[in-house]
Amino acid sequence: AQSVTQLDSQVPVFEEAPVELRCNYSSSVSVYLFWYVQYPNQGLQLLLKYLSGSTLVKGINGFEAEFNKSQTSFHLRKPSVHISDTAEYFCAVRSNDYKLSFGAGTTVTVRA
Amino acid sequence: DGGITQSPKYLFRKEGQNVTLSCEQNLNHDAMYWYRQDPGQGLRLIYYSQIVNDFQKGDIAEGYSVSREKKESFPLTVTSAQKNPTAFYLCASSTAASGYTFGSGTRLTVV
Numbered sequence: 628a629q630s631v632t633q634l635d636s637q638v639p640v641f642e643e644a645p646v647e648l649r650c651n652y653s654s655s656v657s658v659y660l661f662w663y664v665q666y667p668n669q670g671l672q673l674l675l676k677y678l679s680g681s682t683l684v685k686g687i688n689g690f691e692a693e694f695n696k697s698q699t700s701f702h703l704r705k706p707s708v709h710i711s712d713t714a715e716y717f718c719a720v721r722s723n724d725y726k727l728s729f730g731a732g733t734t735v736t737v738r739a
Numbered sequence: 740d741g742g743i744t745q746s747p748k749y750l751f752r753k754e755g756q757n758v759t760l761s762c763e764q765n766l767n768h769d770a771m772y773w774y775r776q777d778p779g780q781g782l783r784l785i786y787y788s789q790i791v792n793d794f795q796k797g798d799i800a801e802g803y804s805v806s807r808e809k810k811e812s813f814p815l816t817v818t819s820a821q822k823n824p825t826a827f828y829l830c831a832s833s834t835a836a837s838g839y840t841f842g843s844g845t846r847l848t849v850v
Contacts (some may be wrong), residue, residue: 670841670843732779
């Protein structure tokens with residue numbers, strides 16, 4: 628069975644500062660990992676995904692994530708955040724039957 | 740443009756009533772999913788369907804029912820047996836090669 632742990636429930640950050648959102652997973656099978664963003668009262672939008680290949684994955688809006696198999700991590704980073712990055716972020720792992728298991732989410736609040 | 744449409748956006752239910760949430764996709768995706776979202780708990784899987792006329796229970800299926808008569812549609816019924824239905828409900832679809840595409844959600848409130 629797969630599970631996902633997001634290590635930070637709340638991350639306050641100043642505008643133009645870097646941010647890192649931490650995600651650890653457990654999986655007994657091949658790993659497919661995702662990061663999603665959710666703005667208030669909206670659905671989830673895919674930021675990026677790791678299916679295979681390069682362990683550094685670049686996504687939309689300047690986000691990137693690094694897959695680390697030995698540490699079972701998939702941390703999300705952005706070098707310089709904007710006010711518009713204020714949202715909730717979810718890490719997810721996909722099982723072989725294509726079900727997604729989500730972490731509890733990390734709320735990012737960007738302040739001027 | 741292809742996508743997933745959930746309706747209504749807001750729904751109010753009286754005690755003891757059944758209500759049905761609509762989810763339609765025009766992405767030609769085989770699999771569809773229903774998730775429930777509560778504050779601080781992430782998303783929990785209610786039901787999923789990988790092909791027409793077949794569906795499986797997720798982690799929190801009690802008090803819910805679904806049908807999958809057409810590839811494009813996967814409605815969710817919240818029955819009176821669901822004791823705490825107030826939540827944000829998200830529908831999604833996927834193929835083997837893709838991530839999930841989510842709808843914009845339905846917020847259900849018991850009044």
